[in-house]
Amino acid sequence: MTRLITRHLRGMNTDFHLTVRGEDPSVAEAGRALDASVAWLGEIEQTCSRFLPESELCALNASAGRPFAASDDFYPVVACAIDMAKRTEGLFDPTILPALLAAGYTRSFDEIGQREIIGWDSGAQTPSDWRGGRWREIQLDATTQTITLPAGVALDLGGVAKGWAADEVANRFLEALPAYLIDLGGDLRLHGEPEPGKGWLIGIEDPQAAPGPGGSATEPQYLAAVELRQGGIATSGPARRWWLREGQRMNHLIDPRSGQPVESGRDQRAMLSCTVLAATAVEADVYAKVAFLRGYPAGLESLPDGLAGLCVFADGTFAASAGLETYLAAQASSEGHAHA
């Protein structure tokens, strides 16, 4: 007998949902793989959160200017962030922490989300202090797992950690299972078919119906859906993670070229979200941000080969990258047998 087994938890200030297809006699084994995934996700949040003073990320940022010996879990996520910065020519930049703090993102989103921030330390950082591109100065030594941040540089892994963690869960714990869907706050990694002959049906949520901080209080509203059998999918936009700083709307999407939050367009053709499909969740996660920063149509046109995307505009219309149809056709024929 086949059935879907799920785990729901809260992590990284968002909702996590893990689903696997279990088959007799290995249903118990699938459950154990899920439990191991849940435990590891809890550990990785303790490692990568900038809001937990005892986290390894905070220790790294405090040690800027001298070598830092990273753990087996922490080194790979930092190395991944630097790699994505290289691949996107700095449009994804993990050194944006000072710019985030200057925008007022000084506490977790559960505390500041969608309201005026109180007690913002305006003296901590000013936007004019921003100097992008310093990820190039970060030194990584894979042999000793040592990371050296230049003095004055601090990392934020919020733009990469969920996607990276989704891929790690897939590779470390769930790879042997016939089908899985890992949803870490809307950044998804999946494989296989939840039932024979059918892929995972993945909805693309209406960015204008995005719920407030604290998660999904209402049923999600989907503008479209795609059927997938492998890879990652993620969406980026400023509709959910925003706050008010002295009455001005700010959001977490920092443009590394300016150090400022991206502008939230107000006209009917304003792009509200960009969804990217890729072989891995971390690529989808990062390139969704990059595509949003580039805007329409450049964001879709400049996606690397093998990736596809679509944008949602304020008037409820869509635009798709030229490769989306081919991408989805390949998914339909993959039948869930090949791992991404």
Added chain:
Amino acid sequence: MSGARSRVRRSNWSLRIVAAILSALAFVGFWQAASGAPRTTPAQPPTPTPGEFSPPTPGGVQLPGSFGSPHGGTRVS
């Protein structure tokens, strides 16, 4: 003398005809502007209605009404 007068008269008639043509053209232009009559404009792509793609929906993308309850969803994060 009469020949010279005749040339002046012909010249006056020519000026009157040109002026009448220009007046007629000016009136037609004014009428088009005032009445909103169609003029030649560059072709504009049709604006899609909400829920539609531009260009048309790529194969594999399902719109509301054509799918049931998704297994999961991606959203702005």
